Amino acid sequence: MIQASAKNINVWYGDFLALKEINMSFEPNSVTALIGPSGCGKSTFLRLFNRMNDLISNFKLEGKITVNDKDIYAKDVKIDEIRKSIGMVFQKPNPFPKSIYENVAYGLRVNGVNDRRTLDETVERSLKQAALWDEVKDNLKKSAMSISGGQQQRLCIARALAVEPSLILMDEPASALDPISTAKIEELIFELKKEFTIIIVTHNLQQAGRISDYTGFFYLGELIEHDKTQKMFLNPSQERTQNYITGRFG
Amino acid sequence: MKKFRKIIEKFIEAVLFSSSTITSLTVILIIIFLFKEGIGLFKSSPLEKNYVIEVSKKNPVKELNATQLKAIFNQDITNWSLVGGNNDSIILFTTSNITDYYSEEELGSNLEHLNEKMGEFIIQHPNAIMYISSKSLPVGFGGHNVKVKDISVNDFIFGKQWYPTSEPIPSYGIWPMIIGTLMVTLGALLIAIPLGISTAIFMAEVAHIRIRNVLKPVIELLSGIPSVVFGFFGLIIIVPMIQQTFHLVVGETVLAGSIILGIMALPTIITITEDALRTTPQSLKEASLALGATRWQTLVRVVIPYSKSGISTAIILGIGRAIGETMAVLMVTGNASNIPHSFLVPTRTIPATIAAELGEVSYGGLHFKALFALGIVLFLFTIIINLTVEFVKNSGKRSRA
Numbered sequence: 208m209i210q211a212s213a214k215n216i217n218v219w220y221g222d223f224l225a226l227k228e229i230n231m232s233f234e235p236n237s238v239t240a241l242i243g244p245s246g247c248g249k250s251t252f253l254r255l256f257n258r259m260n261d262l263i264s265n266f267k268l269e270g271k272i273t274v275n276d277k278d279i280y281a282k283d284v285k286i287d288e289i290r291k292s293i294g295m296v297f298q299k300p301n302p303f304p305k306s307i308y309e310n311v312a313y314g315l316r317v318n319g320v321n322d323r324r325t326l327d328e329t330v331e332r333s334l335k336q337a338a339l340w341d342e343v344k345d346n347l348k349k350s351a352m353s354i355s356g357g358q359q360q361r362l363c364i365a366r367a368l369a370v371e372p373s374l375i376l377m378d379e380p381a382s383a384l385d386p387i388s389t390a391k392i393e394e395l396i397f398e399l400k401k402e403f404t405i406i407i408v409t410h411n412l413q414q415a416g417r418i419s420d421y422t423g424f425f426y427l428g429e430l431i432e433h434d435k436t437q438k439m440f441l442n443p444s445q446e447r448t449q450n451y452i453t454g455r456f457g
Numbered sequence: 458m459k460k461f462r463k464i465i466e467k468f469i470e471a472v473l474f475s476s477s478t479i480t481s482l483t484v485i486l487i488i489i490f491l492f493k494e495g496i497g498l499f500k501s502s503p504l505e506k507n508y509v510i511e512v513s514k515k516n517p518v519k520e521l522n523a524t525q526l527k528a529i530f531n532q533d534i535t536n537w538s539l540v541g542g543n544n545d546s547i548i549l550f551t552t553s554n555i556t557d558y559y560s561e562e563e564l565g566s567n568l569e570h571l572n573e574k575m576g577e578f579i580i581q582h583p584n585a586i587m588y589i590s591s592k593s594l595p596v597g598f599g600g601h602n603v604k605v606k607d608i609s610v611n612d613f614i615f616g617k618q619w620y621p622t623s624e625p626i627p628s629y630g631i632w633p634m635i636i637g638t639l640m641v642t643l644g645a646l647l648i649a650i651p652l653g654i655s656t657a658i659f660m661a662e663v664a665h666i667r668i669r670n671v672l673k674p675v676i677e678l679l680s681g682i683p684s685v686v687f688g689f690f691g692l693i694i695i696v697p698m699i700q701q702t703f704h705l706v707v708g709e710t711v712l713a714g715s716i717i718l719g720i721m722a723l724p725t726i727i728t729i730t731e732d733a734l735r736t737t738p739q740s741l742k743e744a745s746l747a748l749g750a751t752r753w754q755t756l757v758r759v760v761i762p763y764s765k766s767g768i769s770t771a772i773i774l775g776i777g778r779a780i781g782e783t784m785a786v787l788m789v790t791g792n793a794s795n796i797p798h799s800f801l802v803p804t805r806t807i808p809a810t811i812a813a814e815l816g817e818v819s820y821g822g823l824h825f826k827a828l829f830a831l832g833i834v835l836f837l838f839t840i841i842i843n844l845t846v847e848f849v850k851n852s853g854k855r856s857r858a
C-alpha cells in the first residue's frame with residue numbers, strides 16, 4: 208500500500224529547474240527523512256504534498272502527486288480540502304498569537320466545528336499525542352507566545368494532529384530548538400508513526416539515522432538515492448550519498 | 458586639511474542642532490500663544506473693552522450674569538423683579554439711544570454735553586439700564602455699576618449659542634460646534650472605515666500585483682489633492698446630489714461634510730492598514746493555510762487579528778485627519794451653529810468656524826480670544842487622538858511579545 212507518491216516531478220521557479228524527474232513513494236506508518244545540502248530542493252519537494260508552493264507566483268509543476276490515491280493537483284480538487292488531511296510542521300515554531308487552546312482548535316474551527324465538547328476532547332487528545340498536555344493542561348487559556356520554543360513546536364505539532372491528518376510533513380522541525388527539546392521532538396516522531404505517515408526534512412544526519420525508516424538523498428534538485436535508512440547509512444549504492452553521509456561535502 | 462574638515466563637521470553639527478532647537482522652540486511658542494490667548498477668554502468680562510453696564514443708584518441690582526443681561530437686551534426680560542430688583546419695567550439704553558431723549562442742540566455740535574446728559578438721564582429714568590462706554594460717564598454720575606460675571610468654561614463648552622458679535626453681550630457657546638464636529642467626523646468614519654479597510658485588504662491580499670501597482674499611486678495621489686479641490690467637488694457634485702436625493706431645501710449638510718471628509722481620510726486609512734496587513738508573517742499565513750483554512754478564513758482569523766493595532770492606528774489617524782480639516786468642510790456643511798439633530802441638516806465645525814471668522818476679528822478682542830479658545834479645544838481633540846494612537850500601538854506590541 209502507498210500513502211503518498213510523486214511521479215516524474217519537475218518543478219520550476221521561473222526558468223530555474225529546482226526539481227528534476229523525481230519519483231518517490233511513501234508507505235503508511237513510515238518515517239521518511241529527506242536529506243541533502245542546503246538549496247537542493249528538500250523543502251520544495253516536501254511542500255508539493257500540501258500545495259504550499261502554490262503561493263509562489265512563478266512556481267510551475269510537472270508530474271503527478273498523489274495522497275491517498277488522489278491526484279491532489281487535479282483540476283477539480285479544492286486545495287483547502289486537501290490540506291485538511293495533511294498536517295505540516297514548519298522550521299520555526301509558528302503558533303498563532305492566540306491561546307494554547309485556540310491554537311489547537313484552529314483547524315476544527317475553520318472546518319466549522321464549534322461544539323465545545325468536541326473541541327475540548329480534540330484539544331486534550333492532540334496535546335497528549337504531542338506530549339505537551341501535562342505541561343500546559345492548567346494554562347490552556349494562556350497565550351501560546353508565552354511558552355518556550357520547544358513547547359511551541361510541540362504545540363504546532365498538536366495543532367497539526369488535531370485535524371487527524373493521514374500524512375504529516377515536517378520541515379526541519381527541530382533545527383531551531385535546543386538539544387533537550389530536539390530529543391523530545393524525536394521521541395514524539397517515534398510515537399507518532401504508529402498512527403501517521405511522516406515525511407521529515409532534516410539537516411541533521413544523526414537525526415535522520417535515529418528516527419527514520421527510509422531516507423531520500425537530494426542533490427542539486429535530483430533524488431540521488433532513496434532506500435531503507437540503515438542501508439543508506441551503512442551501504443549506500445551511490446558514491447555521492449557515501450560522500451555526503453561521511454561528511455565529505457554539504 | 459584635517460583641521461578644515463573638523464571645522465566643517467563642527468559647523469554642520471551646529472546647524473543641525475540649531476535647526477532642531479528652532480523647530481522645537483517654534484512649536485512650543487505656538488502652543489503657548491494659543492493657550493495664552495485662548496485662556497484669556499475666561500478671565501474676561503463678556504462686555505466689550507471699556508464698556509460698562511450702569512443702573513440708577515436706587516436700583517438694588519448689583520450683579521447680572523451674561524444670560525440675564527442678554528435676556529434683558531433682547532427684551533425677553535422686561536421687569537427688574539425678574540432679576541432681583543423692584544417691580545419696575547426696564548428701560549433699555551445704549552449710547553445711540555441718546556438722541557431719542559435729547560436734541561442735537563442740547564448735546565452740542567461736538568457732543569460736548571454728552572456725558573452730562575448721560576448723568577441727567579439716569580436721574581430722570583431710575584429704572585433704566587445703560588450699556589455705555591466708560592468714557593461717557595460724567596463726574597458725579599448718579600448711577601452705579603452692575604458687575605457682569607466673567608465668561609465661564611462651562612458656558613463656553615456647553616453654551617448652545619454662538620453669536621460672537623451681538624451687542625451688548627456676545628454669546629460664545631460652542632456645544633453645537635462640538636456636536637457638529639463630532640457628527641461630521643463620525644459620519645466620515647462610517648464611510649471611510651469600511652471602504653478604506655476593504656480597499657486595503659484588497660490591495661494587500663487579493664489584488665494581482667499589477668492592479669496594486671496602479672491602485673497604490675492613485676490612492677497616494679488622493680492624499681495630495683488640496684482640500685479646496687475636495688470642497689469644490691463636494692459643492693458641485695455631492696451637495697446637489699444630497700439635496701435631490703433627500704428632497705432638502707439645502708444640500709449643505711453634515712452628510713456632505715462626512716462624505717468629503719471620508720474621502721479625504723481614505724488614503725491615510727488605506728495606506729496604514731495595508732502596511733499593517735503586510736506585517737503579518739508569512740509563516741502564520743502558511744500555518745493557517747496548511748490547516749485547511751481558506752484564504753478568507755486566514756484573512757479574518759489570522760491576518761486581521763495580527764494587524765489589529767495597526768488597523769486601529771489607521772482609523773485613529775483617519776479621525777485625526779478628519780477632525781482638523783477646515784476648508785472642504787467649511788464649503789459643504791452650510792453654516793448653521795445649531796446643534797445638528799440629524800445628518801441632513803447644516804452644521805458648523807470647529808476648524809471651519811475658526812477659518813471663517815478669524816479674518817474679521819479685532820486683534821486681542823473677546824471674539825479673537827474665543828476663536829483661540831476654540832483652537833485649544835481642537836488642539837485637545839488631536840492630542841487625545843495622538844495619545845490614543847500611542848496607546849494602541851504600545852498595547853499591540855505588548856500583546857504580540
Ligand SMILES: Nc1ncnc2c1ncn2[C@@H]1O[C@H](COP(=O)(O)OP(=O)(O)O)[C@@H](O)[C@H]1O
Nearest residue numbers: 220223225244245246247248249250251252263
Ligand atoms: N520562491 C522561490 N523562488 C525562486 N527560487 C526558489 C524559491 N524557493 C526556493 N528556490 C530555489 O529552489 C532551490 C531549492 O530550494 P529549497 O527547496 O528551499 O531547498 P532546501 O530546502 O533543500 O534547502 C534553491 O536553489 C532555492 O534558491
Ligand SMILES: [Mg+2]
Nearest residue numbers: 249250251378
Ligand atoms: Mg529548506
